[in-house]
Amino acid sequence: MTGDVVLDARAVGKRFPGVVALSDVDLTLAAGEVHALVGENGAGKSTLIKVLTGVHPPDSGELVFQGGPVRFSRPLDAQAAGISTVYQEINLVPLMSVASNLFLGREPRTRWGLMDFRAMNTAASTLLRSYGVEVDVTRPLRTLGAGVRQMVAVARAAATDARVVILDEPTSSLEPREVDTLFAIIDRVRAGGAAVLYVSHRLDELYRICDTVTVLRDGRKVHSGPMAELPRLRLVALMLGRDLEQIRKEGTTKFDSAQPEARQTPVLAAKGLTSPHLLHGVDVTVRPGEIVGLGGLLGAGRSETVRAIAGSLPVDSGTVTVAGKSVRSGSVAAAMRAGVVMLPEDRKSDGILPDLSVRENIVLAALPRLSAAGLVSRKRQDTIVDTFIRRLRIKASSPDQKVGELSGGNQQKVLLARLLCREPKVLLLDEPTRGIDVGAKAEVQALVAELAAEGLGVVLISSEFEEVVEGSDSIVVLREGHVVAQLRGGDVTEQKLIAALAEGGDG
């Protein structure tokens, strides 16, 4: 059912200062196919989409669109040519009506040059009805649910007579029923002869809707071919760059349910954490001195799990118990009082105060206990700051140096010191070594092990599988917000982890 090649990217390369984002990537989209584009974080998916849609011109290689070479210098050129994109953050105007959004930029006019609202509304409802979406098209878009908004975005892309429709994580905010409707729309777009480029991390969806697949890793194309001929396990292995044979040798994972340390009271017990679209009944148990890794692909709900435990992500249901005492959910302050602290994933936006000194960044969370009658005691501050600077080997010219001037690794250590000031019982670490140099990374890893040895419970997230496997005593494997496996003892190996990612649960 696939036809002529619509868009052919040949040996596309793109570098940014300091990084090669794409190198010799080929991508061929044929009319009437849904083409999956997959890869882990940093694989180059977004850069490739941006090259295809004229946001970034490629540094090398060429784009051939409908038989002729093209060069898009801005997104408008690509749109005019017939490449339509639905971004992850929906590019619609929330205050305008559904119909206005559908016809934004190509509104029907009356012969006086004014907007022809009647024609627009009729055309809009006919169009949406043909996709099986029944809504009042005169309502402002923002009054509709995320699902309908996504449908409108896709319908808009499809209705512009686009030859190529690019969908970036279209189902991330949809309910299962809405996913069905979306897939029906995609089917119609495909039947209409357009090519669809489908970006998603949800393997089930890829196998359901996609005809072909291209896998990117570290800016290179590592595989391209029919979706149905690529086994799930091999797809995951390709994405992560792991040797398939080795995984095979280990065989399919058997998840033993023995709990050797069961006698010890857990320092952290999270049960049934549920948050719409993000978490579906996640359980995590950590005993004193234990490091529990969270395994999963991008978007599996790892960060959401720790944020729910730390109280910064509201949950619909589920309980968090720390050292036997239950903690009020949805409150960072309550979680901290109970002894749970979190190192956020995004150091820059959620962590450091770049303009403040190392000292102030460290004592931030502990100010009240270092103060008497509201006055900050400089002496007690200095004692604690000196201790941590020495213990974590923070390299700063002085405690007065601004944190924004430190290297990434040292910023991370400052944040760790901030958490440790609170004398926590449970440490939640979300990507503790991302973006820091090798030396500092080893130091942070050693420090985490040391803290656990002192009796802290640690939950560790890392997109580097070696780090999770080497650092953890057990691993909770998540997929699409569900716990699909739990690895313990001898099962904590990269092979078993990858196998669980691909096949865990009912797959």
Add this chain to the structure above:
Amino acid sequence: MAEATVTPVAAPTARRLRDYGVYAALGILVAYNLLFTGNFATLANLNTQLVQVTPILIAALGMALVIGTEGVDLSVGSVMALSAALLPLYLGYGLMPALLVALLGGALCGVFSGTLVAVVGIQPIVATLALLVGGRGLALVIADGRLKDIRNPMLLELGSGSVAGIPIVVLIAAVLTLIVGFVVRYTTFGRQLVAVGGNRSASVLAGLPVRRILIVTYVISGVLAAIAGIVATARLTASDPSAIGQLAELSAITAVVVGGTPLNGGRVRILGTVAGALLMQLISATLIKHNLPTSAGLVVQAVIIVVAVLLQRPRLAGAK
């Protein structure tokens, strides 16, 4: 250790200009006046200049705190008017009750805008705009739209008296400056305020009581604005809610920004704010002394504001 410094830091000149430019500008202007303006270097003139700037300066102290939280308080002028209107109501019971009522009015205004900002989540500029409009209206209603002469001798003394040659209102402003400066630098609250302005989500994650900090900040701003209104009333020897505090919010913001406090929060410069207020006052005074029209003064002020804001740009102010 030098190797720890990897992030590019602001061009030193630009940063120094941002941090100390206001003092340099003030110094140059003072030097100019000493040389070329007759009767400038007299105690009487110095006192006049200082007395004139006090209400704005006091309001600007609160403004600096609010701006430090990445907010802005547009209501200070109206709160000044409200406090001026409240003041005569209870003067019959003595000065103290009257002052307390006026200050309480300012505090309540702060609770109102602080709650809108911190709890309801309305943007500061809109939340305080409501009070900018409503506060003066309420003041005029309370005062029945009329100017009331002040006859309380203690209040009049407060407005025109001096201690050891220094006007009382200037002493009040000086003491308030010291207190606010101390609060910012040495108290838990002050440090937390700066943290909230510098990175709100990091502060939430660090478990800071962000809402409470924000509300208290607006309350302080409201109380300081009320004090500014009292001072202005005492100097005017009349409660005039239609004139007191007109456009004071803009002058206060100008003083804060010119003084080197960035509008995107995370830094509060109290001494800079004082210098900024003095600089603006001295510019208009200089132009008046040299018989230039006030409109020329506005243009000069505008230029200074633009320069101050340019110096605050992140590119110049260092890596973010």
